Amino acid sequence: MTKTINDVYMQLYKRFKAADDPQPSLAARELTAYACKADKNRTAEWGHVYLDDATVDYANLLCDRCLDGEPLAYILGEWDFYGLTFQVDKTVLIPRADTERLCELTIERARDKVSPRILDLCCGTGCIGIAAAHEVEDAHVTAVDFSDGALRVTRENVRRLGVQGRVAVRKADVLADPPDGMGQFEILVSNPPYVTRREMQELDRSVADYEPHEALYGGPDGLDFYHAICEKWSGLLVPGGTALFECGWKQAADVAAILEAHHFTGIGITEDLAGVPRIVYGCRAAHGRGDI
Incomplete structure (x- = not known):
């Protein structure tokens, strides 16, 4: 029939x-x-x-x-995030609704500034930085990842979503010192790998068998990237610049403590759209011990 x-x-x-x-x-x-x-x-x-x-x-x-168990997004080759459609493949994590609040806060901070410069670390598909550039017409974004696959996907999403010229894509290891010539930024945003060693053993099959483990694993306690970013990369923030992080649902207090240890001010924790305390933010000290 x-x-x-x-x-x-x-x-x-x-x-x-x-x-x-x-x-x-x-x-x-x-x-x-x-x-x-x-x-x-x-x-x-x-x-x-x-x-x-x-x-x-x-x-x-x-x-x-x-x-x-194969994720629908990988079959389709694309997925919607923050009202935009992003190319995805198995070299990048699938953008999730959990991250939309982090993106929203980044855009809110950017709209308060003139020609804001945004640093998107561990960019994956580029969804956060590209969405910010799409929503804030005078924003300039540098998207950083260490994965060649992620960088390729980000560049394609930059092209597809029409933000060429305002989003630069750079390869760098976020666990190491930043390369020379990065410049200064008003906003640093990151949704880094934060799954713990134990959690890696308990991942849902659709994640464990298909999504890239290097984009998930954040060290034994899941906090390696937060330590590295605050220690090595926060000096790229202008004094008073804002850092915003996504973290695991049990990690917010620990990430806030890392920010405090590196002398950030105005530290806060807020919830994602599902009510989970998943976003931590703070400002680089205007002077003194916060300088690196």
Whole structure:
């Protein structure tokens, strides 16, 4: 029997729902649109478009991969974050809603300044820095990562989202000293690797088997990158400049203590959009011991 796009959507929806997928409608809609080369924003038309058997089989094959644990974003090759669509592949972590509040706070700080310079460390897809450049038209961003794959993806997202000329992409090891010639910044933002040694052994299969471990593991206690950034990179902040970090759900107090140990002022902890205390921020001291 010939099927419409809507028939395929309902078939996939039932499969995802039976498998207890947390968002069966979203997963089915995204996968159906991708497999059938359909517009996911014009689903009202899906009941009038008929498919060949090969396309129906392909949609179900993709669904098999999802139900076997492969993240939907890697199958699609893109994912939405902060209202923008970013290219993703298995060399980068998938942008998550957990990080949107960090992005929002970065944009709020940037809008308070004239031609703000933003340093995005451990940039991955570049989602934070690129979103900030997209939202703040006079912002200039330097996105840093050590992964060649991440740098390639970030450059492609810079191109796709039209912020060339205002987002520079640089390779550097955030655990080491910054390279020469980085300049100074009003805002430093980072969503670094922060999974602990124990947590790495307990990761969900969809993360453990598919997402890059080097973008996850933050040392035995998950805090290696916060120590390194505060010790080695915070000198790139202008006096009074702001640092903002995402961290694990149990780590906020520890990250705040690291900032305090490096003489940041105005240190605070705030929640992500799910109410989890995941964001830590502070200002580089205007003078004295905060200078590096």
